Amino acid sequence: MKLAELTWQDVAELSRDIVVLIPTGAVEQHGPHLPLATDTLLATAAAEDIEAQLPDLTLLTPTLWLGASLHHMPFSGTLSHSFTGYDEALKRVILSLAEHRFIKFMTINGHGGNCDLNRVAMRDLKSQNPNLQLAAANYFDFPEASTWKDTLKGPTKNIRHACEAEASLMLHKFPHLVRKDRIRDDGLEPTPAIPGLITQFDEITEQGSLGHATYASAETGAALWQAIVAGGVQAVQGFADGYHFLGAQQ
Numbered sequence: 001m002k003l004a005e006l007t008w009q010d011v012a013e014l015s016r017d018i019v020v021l022i023p024t025g026a027v028e029q030h031g032p033h034l035p036l037a038t039d040t041l042l043a044t045a046a047a048e049d050i051e052a053q054l055p056d057l058t059l060l061t062p063t064l065w066l067g068a069s070l071h072h073m074p075f076s077g078t079l080s081h082s083f084t085g086y087d088e089a090l091k092r093v094i095l096s097l098a099e100h101r102f103i104k105f106m107t108i109n110g111h112g113g114n115c116d117l118n119r120v121a122m123r124d125l126k127s128q129n130p131n132l133q134l135a136a137a138n139y140f141d142f143p144e145a146s147t148w149k150d151t152l153k154g155p156t157k158n159i160r161h162a163c164e165a166e167a168s169l170m171l172h173k174f175p176h177l178v179r180k181d182r183i184r185d186d187g188l189e190p191t192p193a194i195p196g197l198i199t200q201f202d203e204i205t206e207q208g209s210l211g212h213a214t215y216a217s218a219e220t221g222a223a224l225w226q227a228i229v230a231g232g233v234q235a236v237q238g239f240a241d242g243y244h245f246l247g248a249q250q
C-alpha cells in the first residue's frame with residue numbers, strides 16, 4: 001500500500017505488522033550522461049516494484065529525495081542536506097509512524113552517501129526504541145554478489161557512480177533521461193585500494209562519474225533489475241517473518 005494515497009482512517013485500520021518501506025535518494029550530479037535525480041528515481045522504482053508484489057505486507061512512504069551529497073557539491077545542481085539535517089529527516093518519518101504504532105521499518109536506499117547515515121540513524125533509534133524493528137537496506141544490496149559479477153560486462157564488477165550498473169539500470173527504467181551521446185568512462189583510484197578512503201568527487205573524477213559506463217546496456221539493466229526486485233521481495237518477506245534460530249531450515 002502507498003501511504004500517500006490512503007486516508008488517515010485507512011491507516012488507522014492497517015495491521016501494525018506491516019513493513020514500512022522508506023525509499024531514500026538524492027538529487028546530485030551523475031556525470032554528463034545521467035540526470036541529477038538518478039538515485040531518487042531508482043530507489044523509488046525499486047520500492048514501488050517491491051510494494052506492487054507485496055501490497056498487503058508493505059506500506060510505502062514517499063521518497064526522501066534530499067540526500068547527504070556534500071561530497072558531490074563541487075558539481076552544479078547538486079542539492080544536499082547536512083548530516084544532522086538528513087539524520088533528523090529520516091528519524092522524523094520513522095518516529096511519526098512509530099507514534100502511530102507501526103514497528104517495522106526498512107529503508108530502500110539508492111544513494112551511496114546515505115548508507116552510513118541510514119545505519120547510524122537506525123542504530124540510534126534502536127538504542128532508544130528497542131521495540132522497533134529496523135533495517136537500513138540499499139536496493140543495490142538485494143542481488144546476490146554473483147549477479148553483479150555475472151551480469152556486468154566491463155571490468156568493474158560492482159556498482160559505483162553513474163557507472164555501467166547505474167547507467168544500465170537507467171537505460172532499462174528511464175531511457176529517455178539518459179544522454180546516450182555523452183556516456184563515458186571516468187574515475188581515478190589508488191592501486192592498491194586504500195580501505196576507508198574518504199574523498200570529494202572532484203578529487204577522483206574528471207566529469208563526475210566513476211566506472212565504465214560505456215559498457216552499459218538496457219539488457220544488462222533489465223537483468224539487474226529483475227535481481228534487485230526479486231532480492232528485495234525476499235528481504236522484505238524475511239523481515240516481516242522475523243527471526244529464526246541460527247541455521248534453522250524454513
Ligand SMILES: [Zn+2]
Pocket residue numbers: 030038039110111112161162166
Ligand atoms: Zn547514483
